[in-house]
Amino acid sequence: MYKVDIYEDGGPRSTIFNYLSNDNLLKSGTLEKAVDAIDEFKFDMIHHNLYIGSLKTLIEIQNLKNNEIVFRGRILLPSNQMSEDGLYDSDYTAEGAMAYLHDSYPSYATYTDYTPRQYLSALLLKHNAAVEPYKQLKLGNVTFTKKAETSSDPSYDTTRYAYTTPEKSTMDHIRDDGVNRWGGEIYARYESDGTYIDWLDETTVVKTTPFRIGRNIKSIKKTIDPLEVITRLIPLGSAETNQYNQQARITIDSVNGGKSYIDIPALIKLYGIQTGTEVFDDKDSPELVLQAGQAKVAEIKKQVANVQIDVNVLDLSTIDLEPDEIQRGNKHRCYVDELGINGEVLRIVATTEDIMNPQNKSIRIGERPLTSAEVQAQQAAEKSRLMERRLTSTTNDIKKEVNYHQEVITGKVRGVLTVTDANGYQPIKNGVTQFNLAVWRYHPQFKVAGVNQPEDSVFFDTQNTEPSVFDAYQIVPQQSYLKIILSCYIDTPGATGIVEVINFRGAETKFYQSATITSVGSGNQQQVTLTVDLQQITSERLDFYLRFNSATPGATIYAREMFVGTTNTNL
Numbered sequence: 001m002y003k004v005d006i007y008e009d010g011g012p013r014s015t016i017f018n019y020l021s022n023d024n025l026l027k028s029g030t031l032e033k034a035v036d037a038i039d040e041f042k043f044d045m046i047h048h049n050l051y052i053g054s055l056k057t058l059i060e061i062q063n064l065k066n067n068e069i070v071f072r073g074r075i076l077l078p079s080n081q082m083s084e085d086g087l088y089d090s091d092y093t094a095e096g097a098m099a100y101l102h103d104s105y106p107s108y109a110t111y112t113d114y115t116p117r118q119y120l121s122a123l124l125l126k127h128n129a130a131v132e133p134y135k136q137l138k139l140g141n142v143t144f145t146k147k148a149e150t151s152s153d154p155s156y157d158t159t160r161y162a163y164t165t166p167e168k169s170t171m172d173h174i175r176d177d178g179v180n181r182w183g184g185e186i187y188a189r190y191e192s193d194g195t196y197i198d199w200l201d202e203t204t205v206v207k208t209t210p211f212r213i214g215r216n217i218k219s220i221k222k223t224i225d226p227l228e229v230i231t232r233l234i235p236l237g238s239a240e241t242n243q244y245n246q247q248a249r250i251t252i253d254s255v256n257g258g259k260s261y262i263d264i265p266a267l268i269k270l271y272g273i274q275t276g277t278e279v280f281d282d283k284d285s286p287e288l289v290l291q292a293g294q295a296k297v298a299e300i301k302k303q304v305a306n307v308q309i310d311v312n313v314l315d316l317s318t319i320d321l322e323p324d325e326i327q328r329g330n331k332h333r334c335y336v337d338e339l340g341i342n343g344e345v346l347r348i349v350a351t352t353e354d355i356m357n358p359q360n361k362s363i364r365i366g367e368r369p370l371t372s373a374e375v376q377a378q379q380a381a382e383k384s385r386l387m388e389r390r391l392t393s394t395t396n397d398i399k400k401e402v403n404y405h406q407e408v409i410t411g412k413v414r415g416v417l418t419v420t421d422a423n424g425y426q427p428i429k430n431g432v433t434q435f436n437l438a439v440w441r442y443h444p445q446f447k448v449a450g451v452n453q454p455e456d457s458v459f460f461d462t463q464n465t466e467p468s469v470f471d472a473y474q475i476v477p478q479q480s481y482l483k484i485i486l487s488c489y490i491d492t493p494g495a496t497g498i499v500e501v502i503n504f505r506g507a508e509t510k511f512y513q514s515a516t517i518t519s520v521g522s523g524n525q526q527q528v529t530l531t532v533d534l535q536q537i538t539s540e541r542l543d544f545y546l547r548f549n550s551a552t553p554g555a556t557i558y559a560r561e562m563f564v565g566t567t568n569t570n571l
Contacts, residue, residue: 348363470548471546
């Protein structure tokens with residue numbers, strides 16, 4: 001899908017990667033894009049004879065599927081290294097063409113009654129006059145909605161004026177004196193005739209492709225991050241000289257019942273007492289300081305934490321299974337019941353794409369501010385889900401463990417005490433406690449008629465389009481990684497299925513991994529390995545499901561377990 005060229009300004013191009021070629025110098029490459037940020041491309045190359053100079057060698061990435069240029073920029077400092085096996089390779093970081101705006105510093109100037117478009121145009125003219133031709137940038141689309149301004153000086157209208165100074169780069173002027181003042185977002189757009197700088201609004205269109213577990217979500221992590229929490233605010237006014245000739249700021253004791261602080265009870269309940277100060281140099285009386293402090297408290301209540309979601313996804317548009325490419329700035333609906341996300345519209349603020357496997361993308365959902373009420377509501381919902389899961393899990397655990405031991409006693413299920421393999425794996429099978437792994441199965445496996453497999457190799461099958469559990473385990477982890485190897489296929493050409501492993505115990509989902517099944521027929525089975533890092537999981541007992549579903553209505557997915565166990569290596 002991608003082609004990567006490197007070149008010197010005005011010189012011939014060398015292709016270091018083309019997805020249609022088997023003779024490539026590129027070992028790996030990740031393209032990182034974020035909202036209102038400079039694009040970045042990180043890549044490794046095998047040992048080569050190409051000359052790559054810092055800041056002088058240019059690079060361009062083209063999507064051959066739609067004939068679009070997705071990156072253009074310059075290579076920064078290279079790093080050459082030799083591994084323990086004696087192989088040489090090199091890794092590089094390239095920054096997008098918008099970084100050229102850091103190479104110019106405009107002179108002192110004042111612009112009166114300039115629109116944002118005129119101001120950006122003036123900055124680009126000065127930039128282009130100061131740099132080499134390949135660093136010159138073009139004025140693109142300026143279509144954002146300008147936010148309202150108020151004058152910072154009552155004696156004259158400061159909103160009429162914009163300035164430049166050689167103390168800041170052109171890029172800093174655009175961000176500090178343009179975006180921060182008027183709003184919008186800045187992007188680089190790569191065209192065949194040059195690089196354009198666009199100044200746009202945040203998109204309001206919600207894409208039709210949803211994010212769902214079992215469809216295009218491989219793994220997901222939701223983090224609620226408290227900001228620099230202040231639950232008790234001490235407001236301070238302008239400084240005065242006291243009787244001891246010391247500078248002391250005005251406090252609110254005299255007008256606040258003898259207290260120099262303002263408590264925020266809702267936040268104290270969440271985080272305890274966390275004291276902070278705020279200085280108001282323009283407030284010269286206790287009454288004014290108290291008013292300013294109360295206004296600050298109202299602001300704090302509006303944003304006490306950020307929610308951030310990191311997702312590893314399959315971009316199914318690369319194989320034409322979805323209409324929308326997963327891109328920075330897009331908005332999608334997301335469905336992850338286990339994390340309390342039920343159709344919420346989320347915006348992608350950053351993407352990391354493996355250009356050698358473009359269907360694999362990591363995305364970051366925008367940091368959304370949470371009020372104290374929202375934090376409390378989320379905590380209450382989490383506690384409710386925790387109690388529900390504990391009750392359900394406890395009941396099911398008792399039933400399943402009793403049934404399991406009955407089956408072991410009656411001989412319906414084999415009791416097997418396994419030994420460690422030569423490769424260090426500890427397999428998990430139906431049976432008694434082994435290697436401190438207390439193991440139980442969700443239900444006995446069954447054979448699928450017409451599929452010729454060894455005696456102990458049995459398939460599960462389903463046509464359900466929602467994830468269905470076909471096995472479950474409970475273990476006490478003693479090694480670093482959980483490894484699950486499955487053999488799968490789908491019965492209908494062009495159809496797809498999903499297999500996944502998901503943790504289900506506790507207040508939150510600790511891990512989730514999945515794979516897409518496209519191989520058709522029992523004679524063309526697809527081997528899938530799902531690996532889970534257990535090193536950050538501290539639970540003494542860990543429960544997990546194996547689930548699968550057909551992503552195509554009417555099609556049947558088949559799956560059998562070849563290996564379920566733990567290991568100290570993730571290879």
